[in-house]
Amino acid sequence: MICRLGLAPSKAHRTGAAATVGLFVAAAATAWAQEGSPPARAPEATIEEIDNPQVFNLWLEPENYPRIERAVNVMNARTTRARALNFLVDHRTHEPFQTNAFRDWVGFDAGGLKIGLALRYGILDNLEVGVVRLSNNFSEYFDTYQFDVKYWALRAERCFVDVAARAGATWYSVANGPDSGGGFAQLIVSRSLREHLWLSSGLLYHSNASNDVRTGQDPQRRSGQAYALAIPLALEVRLQTFLAWDAEASFNVAGYHAKYPVLSTALKIISYRHTFALIFSNSQYITADGLVANTSRGIHDLIVGFTITREFNL
Numbered sequence: 227m228i229c230r231l232g233l234a235p236s237k238a239h240r241t242g243a244a245a246t247v248g249l250f251v252a253a254a255a256t257a258w259a260q261e262g263s264p265p266a267r268a269p270e271a272t273i274e275e276i277d278n279p280q281v282f283n284l285w286l287e288p289e290n291y292p293r294i295e296r297a298v299n300v301m302n303a304r305t306t307r308a309r310a311l312n313f314l315v316d317h318r319t320h321e322p323f324q325t326n327a328f329r330d331w332v333g334f335d336a337g338g339l340k341i342g343l344a345l346r347y348g349i350l351d352n353l354e355v356g357v358v359r360l361s362n363n364f365s366e367y368f369d370t371y372q373f374d375v376k377y378w379a380l381r382a383e384r385c386f387v388d389v390a391a392r393a394g395a396t397w398y399s400v401a402n403g404p405d406s407g408g409g410f411a412q413l414i415v416s417r418s419l420r421e422h423l424w425l426s427s428g429l430l431y432h433s434n435a436s437n438d439v440r441t442g443q444d445p446q447r448r449s450g451q452a453y454a455l456a457i458p459l460a461l462e463v464r465l466q467t468f469l470a471w472d473a474e475a476s477f478n479v480a481g482y483h484a485k486y487p488v489l490s491t492a493l494k495i496i497s498y499r500h501t502f503a504l505i506f507s508n509s510q511y512i513t514a515d516g517l518v519a520n521t522s523r524g525i526h527d528l529i530v531g532f533t534i535t536r537e538f539n540l
Contacts, residue, residue, distance in 0.1 A: 227307035279499045292462040292499050292537040294424075297348075297460035297472040298490040299512050302416035302426040303388035305378045313491075316342035318510040318531035320363060322523075332530045336361040340510040352378035352458040356394075362515050365438065368398040368405075372513045382417060396434065396515050400473040408434025408451060410514040430476070431455050437511060439484045451467035451481035454518040462494075474504070476517045484520040492533070498540070505531040 230240075292312070295304040306312045320338025321330055330336040340363055346356040358372040374394025382388045392412040399405055410433065416426035435454035460474040476488040490507035508523040509516060510531075 230533045236339050238397075244328075249537065260416050286355075288527035290498055291496060292501055292535060294462070294470075294496070294501065294536065297424070297426065297462050298473045298492045298505055298507070298533070299488075299517055300426060300458040300474040301376075301390075301392070301414055301426055301458035302474065303378055303390035303414045304416070305352055305354040305376055305390070306537070307539075308347045308348045308351040309540050310342075310348045312346040312348075313344075313540055314342070314533060314535045316344070316512050316531065316533045318342075318505070318507065318512070319529045320510065321529070322527045323506075323530045324526070325530065328340065334530070338365070341511075342512045352358060358513055361510070363510070367402075368400045370436070371397040371399060371511050372515075373397075374410075374514075386417070388414075388416045388418075390416075394514070396432070396513065398436070406434065408432055408515065410518070412514070422464045424460070426458070426460040428458060429455065429466065429483075430458055430514060430518050432515050432518045434515065435482050436515040437484050437519040438509070439522050439523055440482065440519070452519075454481035454483055455479055456483075456518040456520075458517065470496060476520075478518065478520045482519055482521045486521050486524050488517055489525065499536060501533070503533040505533060507531060508527075 232300070232494045238408060255481055272516040293304055293307050293310075295301055295306060305473040318340045319333030319336065321333040323332040324420070326336075327333075339361075341361045342358060344356060344358040346354050348354045354376050355376050356376065358391035360372075362369050372394060374392055376387065376390055376392040380387070380389040392414060394411070395407060395409050397405065397407045398519070410431060412430045414426065414428040416424065420425050431453070433453050436449040440452065456476050456478045458474065458476045460472070462470050462472045464470045467503045470491075475492050478487065488507070488509045490505060492503040492505040494501055496538060506528050508525065508528055509521040510529065511517060511521070
């Protein structure tokens with residue numbers, strides 16, 4: 227009995243020691259396995275691959291370009307965007323740039339400049355109103371104000387061509403009076419070929435036309451009216467996203483007119499909401515009364531000008 231009681235504690239100690247060693251070995255093996263094994267990977271995120279990645283500047287988006295509704299002076303059927311204001315500044319020299327070009331800086335130092343300021347506002351996406359002021363020069367006694375409404379009636383998406391109607395009034399403001407004026411109407415037909423080529427034409431009528439011959443010093447100009455009817459033609463070629471070449475002509479076909487049609491060409495730079503055009507033309511006139519009545523200048527009497535436009539979102 228005594229011998230059994232003496233042996234029992236020894237077995238118990240051996241059993242406990244073995245269990246402790248076993249637990250230690252198991253823990254060490256588990257820790258080694260965890261350290262040696264790679265960490266668990268998180269689920270991979272879905273990544274979309276783009277074959278031809280491209281980076282665009284904001285102003286290159288089509289909606290950030292100004293909506294161009296004219297070549298140089300001849301309009302196409304488009305109107306200014308709804309709730310947008312288009313501001314235009316135009317300068318035309320008087321002296322031909324072929325004459326003393328260096329001395330008079332292609333005519334800008336020679337005097338007789340004509341400066342045009344214009345505002346066009348889009349009431350709707352197909353309806354706009356406009357006002358233009360054209361200054362006098364040393365051969366005239368009046369400033370010209372033009373007010374008009376333009377409606378884009380038909381679109382090329384449905385009718386193959388864009389068609390617009392335009393009507394307005396002209397006020398000849400004379401410092402010492404009396405003032406005079408007239409009315410005008412225009413039918414515009416234009417077509418765009420994938421936005422790379424613009425063609426525009428139509429009919430332009432004015433009830434009291436004016437030009438560099440029929441000025442404030444002309445007795446007929448002061449005493450009566452002289453209607454004129456013309457066919458304008460315009461072409462714009464988009465050479466690059468930011469660069470276009472324009473050419474236009476306005477041919478009088480009835481009524482009062484001078485000898486030569488109004489001819490203009492321009493290189494136009496297009497950027498964010500802006501355009502800048504360097505112009506060569508045989509006329510200083512940018513309003514309907516002057517475009518409809520031809521000019522006394524031939525192709526040998528070209529003058530230099532420029533136009534800047536800015537489109538504002540209101």
